[in-house]
Amino acid sequence: MSSGFNARYTLECPECQREFDPLTPQTYCAQCNSPLLTYFNLAALRGALQREEFSKRGRGLWRWHELLPVNDPHFQLTLGEGDTPLLSANRLGSVLGLPQLFIKDESLNPTGTFKARGMAVALAKALELGLREFVIPTAGNAGAALAFYADRAGCQAHIFMPADTPSLIQYEVRMAGADLQLVDGLISDAARLAAGEAARSGWFDLSTFKEPFRVEGKKIMGYEIAEAFAWELPDVILYPTGGGTGLVGMWKAFAEMETLGWIGAKRPRMISVQAAGCAPVVRAFHEGAERIQPWEGASTLAAGLRVPSLFADRLVLRCLRESHGNAVSVSEEAILSAQQELARLEGILAAPEGAATLAGLKKLMESGEINEQEKIVLFNTGTGLKYYQGNHGS
Numbered sequence: 001m002s003s004g005f006n007a008r009y010t011l012e013c014p015e016c017q018r019e020f021d022p023l024t025p026q027t028y029c030a031q032c033n034s035p036l037l038t039y040f041n042l043a044a045l046r047g048a049l050q051r052e053e054f055s056k057r058g059r060g061l062w063r064w065h066e067l068l069p070v071n072d073p074h075f076q077l078t079l080g081e082g083d084t085p086l087l088s089a090n091r092l093g094s095v096l097g098l099p100q101l102f103i104k105d106e107s108l109n110p111t112g113t114f115k116a117r118g119m120a121v122a123l124a125k126a127l128e129l130g131l132r133e134f135v136i137p138t139a140g141n142a143g144a145a146l147a148f149y150a151d152r153a154g155c156q157a158h159i160f161m162p163a164d165t166p167s168l169i170q171y172e173v174r175m176a177g178a179d180l181q182l183v184d185g186l187i188s189d190a191a192r193l194a195a196g197e198a199a200r201s202g203w204f205d206l207s208t209f210k211e212p213f214r215v216e217g218k219k220i221m222g223y224e225i226a227e228a229f230a231w232e233l234p235d236v237i238l239y240p241t242g243g244g245t246g247l248v249g250m251w252k253a254f255a256e257m258e259t260l261g262w263i264g265a266k267r268p269r270m271i272s273v274q275a276a277g278c279a280p281v282v283r284a285f286h287e288g289a290e291r292i293q294p295w296e297g298a299s300t301l302a303a304g305l306r307v308p309s310l311f312a313d314r315l316v317l318r319c320l321r322e323s324h325g326n327a328v329s330v331s332e333e334a335i336l337s338a339q340q341e342l343a344r345l346e347g348i349l350a351a352p353e354g355a356a357t358l359a360g361l362k363k364l365m366e367s368g369e370i371n372e373q374e375k376i377v378l379f380n381t382g383t384g385l386k387y388y389q390g391n392h393g394s
Contacts, residue, residue: 009040009069011212014315022069025129028210028311035209035312037252038069038216042259051231051262054223059083061117061220067256069216070124077124077153079110081117082220086228086377091345092358096365100375102234104225105348106382111172113304113351113382114218115145118245121217122206123149134158135203137190139242140169140303141382146206147176158203160190165303168386186298188308208243209312215249222253225377226263234268235374238360240353240381241272241281241327242307244316251319268377270325272316273360275300278308279329285320286327292317301332302352304381326369334359339384352387354380 011022013029014037020026028035049066057063061082070076084106093101106114119142126134135158136146143159150157159173163182173180181197183190191207198205208214226233233254239247247270257263272281278298284291292313298306310316320327330338339355342348350358357378364370 007041008071009038011036011038022212023129025126025131025204026212027205028212035215035315036212038212040067040256042256046260049260051227051260055227061120061217064220064223067223068121068220069213070121070128072128075124075128077120077127077149079116079120079148079152081109081120081217083224084108086225087346087348089346089378092341095345096362097372098370098374098376100373102375102377103342103346103348103380104221104377105380106221107348107351107354107380107384111141111145111148112386113141113145114221114246114379115142115382116149117217117220118142118214119145119149119206119217122211122214123153125213126204126206126211127153127155131204132156133201133203134206135160135194135198136206137161137187137194139187139306140165141386142208143178143180144169144172144176147173147178150178151176158194158197160194160197162186162190162303162306166387166389168388169303186306186308188294207311208245215245215252218246218249219253219256220249221246221379222250223257225250226254226257229375231263233263233266234377236271236370236376237268237379238271238273238357238376239379240302240305240356241274241316242304242353244272244281244310244312244319246379246381247272247319248312248315251323267323270319270323271360271364272320272325272327273356274327274329275302275305275335275356276329276331278306279327280308280310281316281320282327282329284313284317290314290317301387302335302356303387304351304353305356326364328360328363330356330359330363334362338362342380343384348380349384350380351382351384354378354382355384
């Protein structure tokens with residue numbers, strides 16, 4: 001972290017520590033086939049930033065602007081993302097015997113999911129760097145977020161997604177006027193086609209971890225959790241894992257906060273939750289593998305979890321292992337049951353990805369890995385309305 005590319009932060013490969021110029025558009029380290037991460041000059045910020053100051057600011061993701069990579073406030077693109085509620089799940093906790101159970105409800109973000117956070121920051125930084133036309137392969141929600149944030153910014157978005165993505169997500173993209181390309185296959189197939197078109201047309205690729213800044217938007221979830229708990233982190237965080245950006249982002253945020261002197265060394269156990277029909281993280285974690293191998297025949301109703309391979313596999317596995325965490329897969333039946341339970345006990349119509357965290361929690365309770373006195377946070381990453389097909393009973 002020694003170069004003078006940028007006084008506020010450096011951009012590095014976490015595998016070889018090579019530095020990249022953050023003042024020009026960057027993608028990933030081709031030598032290591034690794035994402036790049038942003039490292040802020042936290043030593044300088046430690047004396048200048050007081051954690052209590054942030055709660056006095058207007059709400060939203062950009063109140064943390066000193067810890068985000070956009071230099072010019074003019075480019076702070078927003079639709080009102082961030083500062084989603086951290087709800088005490090009293091009724092559900094009573095049923096489960098967990099008096100300190102909480103739900104971070106990301107469904108209140110623009111376009112109804114946590115994807116708004118990453119897209120706001122990534123697109124804002126891309127605009128600051130002079131880029132104006134973008135492409136993304138997506139399981140669904142990231143594409144919808146890009147479509148609307150691109151509209152907000154007055155630039156062009158090209159969205160490649162599986163043809164069986166929930167129809168309401170396709171509707172969002174079409175309503176935004178983005179270029180929607182439906183692909184027979186999975187997000188990995190969409191990624192190959194999107195990369196080819198991007199290379200031919202000069203579009204900038206905003207794929208998960210193929211650019212450095214979506215993770216910066218997602219990391220703010222970690223700051224919000226710490227702030228909500230009076231700067232004392234919870235014991236356990238259960239997070240639905242597709243590409244893993246949220247896990248890596250929050251883990252990065254916790255390290256930043258400790259360096260800033262805002263929190264101590266305590267960390268939550270980070271639990272990755274995946275669907276049984278697509279669980280590459282779970283398999284690699286329990287096999288003790290250093291890399292995650294692609295999952296063959298990926299299938300799940302939770303579209304955001306149908307991600308057969310992870311570009312940031314090393315970062316995700318490090319997060320789980322360094323936190324003494326775990327990875328668990330859950331069945332489709334368990335996801336649907338948890339979705340209904342969240343609606344009827346807590347008034348939250350969770351996306352199946354979010355409901356999977358409750359199913360994962362129950363599985364870990366059965367195996368004795370969750371202590372009833374622990375402070376636990378479940379992440380609902382989006383609204384269940386996007387998955388409505390008009391054939392559910394009342």
